[in-house]
Amino acid sequence: MSDEIRVPILGESIVDATIATWLKKEGDAVHQGETLAELETDKVNVEVNAEQDGVIHKILKREGETVQVGEVIAFLGQEAQVSGKGSSNGAIATAPAPQSEEIKRTTSQPLTSAGESQRPPSPLARRIAAEHNVDISQVRGSSPHGRVTKEDVMSYLEESSSQAVPTTTVVAPQTTPAARPQAVQPVLPPAQPAADASRREERVRMSRRRQTIAQRLVEAQHTAAMLTTFNEIDMSAVMDVRSRRKEAFKERHNVSLGFMSFFTKAVVGALKAFPRLNAEIQGNEMVLKHYYDIGIAVGAEEGLVVPVVRDADRKSFAAIEREIGDLAKRARTNTLSLAELQGGTFTITNGGTFGSMLSTPILNGPQVGILGMHKIEQRPVAIDGQVVIRPMMYVALSYDHRIVDGSEAVRFLVKVKELVEDPEALLLEG
Structure with missing residues (x-):
């Protein structure tokens, strides 16, 4: 049987x-x-x-x-x-x-101390180890049979990072110049004309995640009355705070002070002032949410994922930075749990990390608002009648016009701008 x-x-x-x-x-x-x-x-x-x-x-x-x-x-x-x-x-x-x-x-197979055969590492553990150039033979398995799991690899990476020890890498054996052409020779058969090679095509099956992303982005554009409003933020005050406080902040909290905690706090403050941006539509009703679970979009190899920082209004700057860093790292190693990807009342996406100057983010349904951050550029601006050079960032707010009015969206984005430009106000309203 x-x-x-x-x-x-x-x-x-x-x-x-x-x-x-x-x-x-x-x-x-x-x-x-x-x-x-x-x-x-x-x-x-x-x-x-x-x-x-x-x-x-x-x-x-x-x-x-x-x-x-x-x-x-x-x-x-x-x-x-x-x-x-x-x-x-x-x-x-x-x-x-x-x-x-x-x-x-x-x-x-190698024997464990108990004399049993040691089982091979899990496929996910091997993949994560390969992505981080870790020699998986150096990772000790925590299971009863000594099998290395993804948790063992993640623990090994965290230990290596905390001890500031370079990650063990797998060094490929050196080859002589004469041996290298043999490795690449089969890629283009000698008999194939150069013109055909230049027009080569390749079919790659879309991953399940990529198919879902494509489907949901199209659905968002078809089902929501989506509009985008823009503004710009003078980042001088935030950059000054980071410059003065970054060393003490990292020494005390063991995490760097980035921009995301400032924007997360500013978004929470703006959502409290304009609650319909923190809602969703269910039938003929608006569901206004009085909690603040902020999704942070992360670009991973298999596609965009949006892990969620729960109850962001109750967390300190350090807690937000620590959680975002952890979620982003595990998003890129495909080790997030489903619970960490579900829900979310509002989303922040930062295209500036890839050099984006300006963009129109697409809603992450069923949410009705998403804030897009962009690259910081030194630009001339007029202040008190004088032209000065300031670090400026364009920001974009895409919103669902079915329940969010244009004036409400504009004022929401202005509120984000005011809070970021006056970081002390974040302690009161964020």
Whole structure:
């Protein structure tokens, strides 16, 4: 009798996923807790783990197929059943692995102190280690069998960062100049004309997250009456505070004082003054939210994600900076939980980190407001009849005109501008 391998619960409101990778094939022996496959959802990747020891009997769903929560994707049988030993009930013999080969496979793995075979690192752990140039053999696994998980890699990275020790890198062996052409030679066959090579095309399947981003951005433009208003902020006061306080701030809180905490506090202050920017539409009603969960857009390799800083109005500058830094780091390593990506009452996106001078951000539905920050540029401005050079930033507010009036949106953005230009006011209103 075979045990069913089912799609696990993926998170609130997520009912299906795409099989991104099978890490095992039919006939492979697996151990309890070992990762069998990776599923790709709209927001995060999920591992499917073996609930007991056995052998992959039959794979029902292949890579790229969409599967539902609870759906059977494979069967896990006992080795005796798969190989035909004692299978008087007609169990399917798909992978007769000789006993000597199984012993060889087991003994070839490194042994733990308890004498058990050490299981290979999880695929997600290997991916995170590769992205951070970490030699995964240097990471100690915390599981009973010594298996390295993503949590072990993240802990290793945090320890290395706190100790200011350079991360161990995997150095590729040096090759002689004569050997290098052999590595790149197969890319363009010699017989292929240069003109054809210059017009080469490549088809790449969109990831589940990228498909979802595309769908939701189009939905936002089709369902919301979206408009954008602009203003500019003199960043002199904030930059002066950061210059004077950054060393003491970092020494006391062990985190750098950035711009995001100032803008988060300014947004909270403006939302309190204009509560309809902190709402959403449900049918014929406006849901006004009297809590402030601010989404911070982060550009990750697989697409934009918006982790949420909960109750931002109750957090200090240091707490906000620390949380944003942690969320951004884990967003780029795909280790955020679904709970950290759900909800949010208003969003801030900073295109200035990529050099953007001006843009019109798209609403992150069902929210009705999003603030876009941009690059700080030294520009001539007129102050008290004098032309002076100041560090200026353009800001943009996109809003849903169905419940937010134009004058309300303009005043909201002016309020953000006033609070950022007078940082002391953030202590009173932010």
